[in-house]
Amino acid sequence: MSETRSVEITAPDIEEAIEAGLKQLDVSRENVIVEVLEEPARGILGLGSRFARVRLTTAARPLSEMVVTSAKKEAPPRPKKQQVYRPRIEDDDEEDFDFEDDDSYASPSVIPLDEAEWTDELKAGKETLEEILRLMEVDASVDVEATEHSKEENPTYVLHVQGDDLSSLIGRRGNTLAALQYITRLIASRNLQKRADFTVDVDGYKAKRIDRLHKMAHQMADQAAERNRIMKLKPMPAHERRIIHMALRHRSDVTTRSQGEGKFRRVTIIPQKD
Amino acid sequence: MKELVEYIAKSLVDNPESVEVTEIPGRTAVIIELKVSPDDMGRIIGKDGRVANAIRVLLRVVAAREGKRVTLEII
Numbered sequence: 001m002s003e004t005r006s007v008e009i010t011a012p013d014i015e016e017a018i019e020a021g022l023k024q025l026d027v028s029r030e031n032v033i034v035e036v037l038e039e040p041a042r043g044i045l046g047l048g049s050r051f052a053r054v055r056l057t058t059a060a061r062p063l064s065e066m067v068v069t070s071a072k073k074e075a076p077p078r079p080k081k082q083q084v085y086r087p088r089i090e091d092d093d094e095e096d097f098d099f100e101d102d103d104s105y106a107s108p109s110v111i112p113l114d115e116a117e118w119t120d121e122l123k124a125g126k127e128t129l130e131e132i133l134r135l136m137e138v139d140a141s142v143d144v145e146a147t148e149h150s151k152e153e154n155p156t157y158v159l160h161v162q163g164d165d166l167s168s169l170i171g172r173r174g175n176t177l178a179a180l181q182y183i184t185r186l187i188a189s190r191n192l193q194k195r196a197d198f199t200v201d202v203d204g205y206k207a208k209r210i211d212r213l214h215k216m217a218h219q220m221a222d223q224a225a226e227r228n229r230i231m232k233l234k235p236m237p238a239h240e241r242r243i244i245h246m247a248l249r250h251r252s253d254v255t256t257r258s259q260g261e262g263k264f265r266r267v268t269i270i271p272q273k274d
Numbered sequence: 275m276k277e278l279v280e281y282i283a284k285s286l287v288d289n290p291e292s293v294e295v296t297e298i299p300g301r302t303a304v305i306i307e308l309k310v311s312p313d314d315m316g317r318i319i320g321k322d323g324r325v326a327n328a329i330r331v332l333l334r335v336v337a338a339r340e341g342k343r344v345t346l347e348i349i
Contacts, residue, residue, distance in 0.1 A: 128285070131281060132278070132281070132282070132332070135277050135278040135281055136278055136332060136335060136336050137336065137339075168335050168338065168339075169335065171331070171335070175331060176331055176332070176334075176335055178328075178331075179327070179328035179329075179331035179332055180332065182324065182325075182328045183282055183325075183328050183329065183332065186286060186325065187282065187285040187286065190285065190286060191285070
C-alpha cells in the first residue's frame, strides 16, 4: 500500500520544523516532499515575529522497492516507531538489491548445448538472431544453451548473445533485449510454422536477473509464511512476474497472485495455512 | 538501418515482394519509411503495435551509435 501521509509543523526555523516532521512521520529526508507554508520572520523586539510552518508529505511510493501491508487495515494517524516497516532496500533502483548469497534459492544453471542436440527451432532462431545482429552491425556470437532440468520438466533453451560491451542490446530494464527476443521468435516461428520456444539472453543479463528474482521470491515467501502476512512485491512486467510465480509454484506454505492493472500489476505472496 | 527493416519486414509478411524501405537521412534524425501490402499491415504493426514498436527499439540502438534519433513510418 502506498498511502501518503502528511504533517504540518510549526517551529522557530525551517530546518527545525523539517526535523520534527521527519521524526513524526518516521521517514528519512529523501522520502518526503517539503512545502514551506510560512517563512519565519524575526520581527522587532519580539513583536511580529513568526515561526516557520512546513508541510511534509510522504512520497507516493514510500521507501520504494518492497512494501508490506499488515493484515490490519486501520493505520493509526501517527504511527509509532515500531509500527513502521523498514524495508531493507531504500533505493528504487532494483539493481541494488542486496540479498545474501544463498545458493539454495538459486535458479537452475544454464549449460551449453551440443550442436547435435539443436532442434530446428534453435537452428532457425540462431540463424535469425545472427542475421539481425549482423544488420545491426553488432559484433557478437550466439551460443545455444539449455537450463538444467529434471525428467518432469522441459528445459528452457537460451540463445545467448555474447560479445564486448553489449549493454546497448540490453537497454533500460532489458527493454531492447525484450524487443530482440520478440522479433527473433516471431521470425523463427513464422519460418517454422510453429511456436519457437526459446529465449534470448545478452551477456547473462537475464540469467542474473532470474537468479535475483528467484532469491527475492523465496525470501519474501519466507517472510510471508513466518509472519503470516501478505507480501506485495513491486510492480514488474509480465515475464518477471511469471518468474516469481514459477519460483514459488512448488511451495505449499504460500500462494501467489498478480494484482493491479497495467504497469502497476504486481505479485502478491499469500501465506497458506494448513 | 534500411537493411535491418527490410529483413524483418520481408520475414514477417505474406507478400515480401511488396516490401519497400526508404531511408531519409537528416542531420539529427533519420526517417525510415516502410511500405508493405495493405494485407500485411497487421503483421507489421502487430497487436497493440508490438511488432512496430519492437522494430523501433532495435532501430534506436543503431541510430544512437550515430547520435541520431530515428522514426519508423509504416505506410
